[in-house]
Amino acid sequence: MTETTVTPTHASRTGGRHDEIRFGTSGSTGEARHWFRLPHQMEREVELIGTRLVGPVDRVLNYAPPQHLFGALFGQWLPRIAGVPVHQAWADPFAPLPVSPGERVLAVCIPMAWDLLRRSLPVLERAGSVVALHSSAAAPPTAHELVRRAAPLLRAHEILGSTETGGLAHRPLLPEGPEGGDAGPWQALPDVSFVRDAGAPTRGPEELVIRGPRLARPEHGTRPPDRWATGDLVEFTGPRAFRLVGRSSSLIKVNGVKVHLARVDEQLKACLPQTECVVLPLPDDSLAGExxxxxxxxxxxxxGIADVRAALRDFPSPSQIVELAGIPRTPTGKPDRSALFAEFAPTSA
Structure with a gap:
């Protein structure tokens, strides 16, 4: 989900309702804007995901800051509705986890949470069961490793969504991980429907456009939009299922050859599983092209850089390959585009 800030129970200056909850997208995937959600939308999402994926819980371990929609939903609203205690692990990630014997535990995860949970596995093993929800950036290899090690005590689910849409689809987080094969299709939540062009080809990537009652109201609108174009390119695998291909902005042409940057990213992860890699498009250059x-x-x-080049032998060469000591990330684990491009000098790879 998009990184957000939240101001609860404040009305919009554009005439919004006084019980609306304001979230602000970070601008990492678009222009920074405010979005407004109603309490019944928050409650409905907690009910949908809580009923379908989580089940009864006795305690919540929340690693997602509540300024983020994901953290607000499952680190604040779910424990309040369920009447269970919540440990706000995001505020002090290295504090001991308060897990009592036999408890049914929900862990609300962003990428950095998985290594912390792995270190705390002896504590988690006190629990009767552990369900982990993951959102924000892609699940790291540690997540798949922990699911494999801790089964059947622990099971995990990925949630796909954004501040604008809320959660729109889910899938199980598999123990083998993306490098071990297909991560599996995403399944739409029951109140989400797809908007598809009747003339679109039956196969091949399409932009994911959805309708649903949990779409947020934009700051300059009087009501939520009728539909929302997510910017995700997908291949539909069934009436309510799809596989992510990438972002519409990540489909580029290099010297006339179409390149899905998500597939470049998948190839790097498969060939170099111990290496952090981020693939980003460059602005179109009037001389060099995309x-x-x-x-x-x-x-x-x-x-080494030769290994990165070898992994990309099936794709047009990148404009540049930039080695860093570590990949800068936002608080929710997404690559920090601004920080990355600050490291970029436009030279030939």
Whole structure:
């Protein structure tokens, strides 16, 4: 989900209702804007995901800041509705986890949470069961490792969504991870419907456009939009299921060849699983045309730029390959585009 800030129970200056909750997108995937959600939309999402995926819980361990929609939903609203205690682990990530024997635990996860949970596995093993929800950025390898190690005590689900849409789809977080094969399709939540062009081809990528009662109201609108174009490119695998191909902004042409940057990213993860890699499009250049840059960090492993080039042999060459000591990330684990491009110098790879 998009990184957000939230101001609860404040009305919009554009005539919004006084019980609306204001969230502000960070601008990492678009222009910074405010979005407004109603309490019944928050309650409905908690009910949908709580009933379908989580089940009864006795305690919540919340690693998602409540300024983020995901953290607000499952680190504030769910424990309040369920009447259960919540440990706000995001505020002090290294504090001991308060898990009592036999408790049914919900862990609300962003990428940095998984390594902390792995270190606390002896504490989690006191629980009767653990369900983990993951949102924000892609789940790290540690998440799949922990699901594999801690089964059947722990099961996990990924939630796909944004501040604008709320949660729109889910899938199980598999123990083998993306590098071990297909991560599986996303399944739409029951109140989400797809808007598709009747003339669109039956196969091939399409932009994901949805309708649903949990769309947020934009700051300059009087009501939520009728539909929302997510910017995600998908391949539909069934009436209510799809696979993510990438972002519409990540489909570029390099020297006339179409390149799905999500597939470049998948190839790097498969070939270099111990390496952090981020693939980003570059602005169109009137002389050089479209291109992309690969930011990577070997994280102490014996990997070099030649290995990155070898992993990309099936794709047009990137405009540049930039080695970093570590990939800068936002508080919710997404690559920090501004910080990354501050490291970028436009030279040939």
């Amino acid at each position: 291109g992309y840059v690969v930011f990577w960090s070997g994280r102490g492993h014996a990997v």
